[in-house]
Amino acid sequence: MFIHNFIYAFKTLFRNKMLIFWTFAFPIILGTLFNMAFSNIENSEKLKIINIAIIQNENFENNEAFKTSFEELSDEDNEDRLFNTQYTTEEKAKELLDNGKIVGYMKLKDDKPILTFATNGIDETIFKYVTEEIEQTTDIIKNLSETEIQKEITDGNYNIDYGKIYDNVEELIKEDNVRLKNISNSNLSYTMIEFYTLIAMTCLYGGMLSMVSINQTLANMSNKGKRIAVSPTKKSTIILSSLLASYIAQLIGLAILFVYTLLVLKVDYGNNNGLIILLAAIGTFAGLTLGTFVGTILKTNENAKTGILIALTMFWCYLSGMMGITMKYVVDKNVPIINQINPASMITDGFYSLYYYNTLDRYWTNIISLLIFAFILIAISFFSLRRQKYDSI
Amino acid sequence: MTVFKTFWKILNKNKITVIIYTVILLIFGASNMQTSENNMSFVASKPDVLIVNYDEEKGITKDLIRYITENSNIIDIEKDEEKINDALFYRDVNYVIYIPEGYNTDFMNGENPELEIKSTGDYQASFEEMILSRYIKLANIYQKNIKDEDDLISKINDTLSKETEVKITSKLDTNTLSKATYYYNFASYSILACLLLIVSLILSSFNEERIRKRIVVSNTNYKKHNRVLLLSNCCYSLVLWLFYVAISFILVGDIMFSKTRSNIYYKFSCFNNLCNNNSIFHWKFSNK
Structure with missing residues (x-):
């Protein structure tokens, strides 16, 4: 039953054109626009x-x-x-x-x-x-x-x-007797932050996939959910298979974006490929739990849930520097607690630490923070979903 | 004329949008335009610099810090390496100078100690490196001939105090010009918003199914109908542009009458923007 539902959930997600546009195509379009806007910005700041x-x-x-x-x-x-x-x-x-x-x-x-x-x-x-x-x-x-x-x-x-x-x-x-030793890191391209926030946005936008999947299993959200609720199948099997399908769909979307930014936009993520993939996978997991959380906790229609999810994601991306690179630095400098609980900032900071720093302390802090964020949301969603029964609907 | 009049009637019903965006422009624009006193003399640019001093602040070390402080904006950041690196990455500082322990003694012993630096590699950082190099080069040259520290510092400062006379030809006050820049920076958002919202609202009103059907069965030629709509949009754009330029004349003042290239550019680029958007919207809606 797990595989059966997994396959159908997967197919359903990929047939939802609007959903695929926002989670797959939109980040690529935005990335292309970023590249057009920022590609020459740093060269123009050099001494001419x-x-x-x-x-x-x-x-x-x-x-x-x-x-x-x-x-x-x-x-x-x-x-x-x-x-x-x-x-x-x-x-x-x-x-x-x-x-x-x-x-x-x-x-x-x-x-x-x-x-x-x-x-x-x-x-x-x-x-x-x-x-x-x-x-x-x-x-x-x-x-x-x-x-x-x-x-x-x-x-x-x-x-x-x-x-x-x-x-x-x-x-x-x-005599040239001025002895200066430049010890600054060579990776100083601050426009990279824009692309890292784009990855963070894609991870969190992936929450829309899990939210749609969850909605389809909820009796109060869709006819399909009502049908599932009366079927003699374990609810956990249905939910977990649906979530797995949306997680894999999210990862496919993110992989396409990664390949595009790496090969076409020439974004520099540093050299630690294993850790880059790990961060992307955990970031996507955080997005998945966010979508599940919004899908289960809020008792409203799907459009309102989507609106809330997008608004939350965009606000977090704004704080992590998407609409102005220095915003993340300003928040980090003045109210660091905000970015410590902001998943978009954790993902952005994780990529930033891999790109800019030689040590991994900051990277692991972000990974642990993202995991804590994800487990808190999944725990709340779990307690909200369990033993949910309707006498009449 | 019926279409033209209807356009303005619908616009009148939506005038509150234009008012809201204008008020927002005035609030944000005016708050951004609070600049310092008039400035008609030459003011040197100063890079943002952080000095991390591990040496005792005396002798040549003290004088170097004084010279850098006079010629740069000293940024106060916690002396934590991670915070310094973040500040450099996000361009909060352009240049970081690390003065090692014992710099003063080593320098006076003629060892020409090395200074570690961190640089963003941009315009400001290159300039700061010129400032730092000038001081070190000068100090090294004099150090070979002058052994007394006080004499050395006095000689360095004597040479560095020689300044070149500068004349500014522009009769325009740069601060007022920057006010105009702030205004037009923000005005572009307001103009765009007013244009996009109003034009799309009006054209979508004409595009409503029932209205469209009524227009189709009327005896007005659809080409003429579209032409009048386009003309109405152009008139609205022109009026909006004139309105915002008029506000800039009131807020910024005489400088807007000057024939500087940037001024003419501001005014006409805004208009150009309006025309472009207008045509795109019109094309999009009238083709439906």
């Missing part, structure tokens, strides 16, 4: 070459420090190229600035740089910063040369080789 102009007057031509520095920073063969520089007249530079072709221009007057910008901004700040650095380097050369010359004089050496002193100081300045 800044368009600037320099007024080519006599002062600039005679100032070696500024001339060589900007030539070097604008050199197309330079890996650390920062600027795309146009050497022009002041009128032309003003025109370029007004037309938004450059972020600003520099004019040297009495060896002092004067910068002109249209507005504030990070590009303008970098331009100002680099100009200051060149000016400061000139200052260091002057200071150190003076100190060296002073030393020579103090040592009684009046036959000073100025060229050598200048070369030594310049050599010292050219």
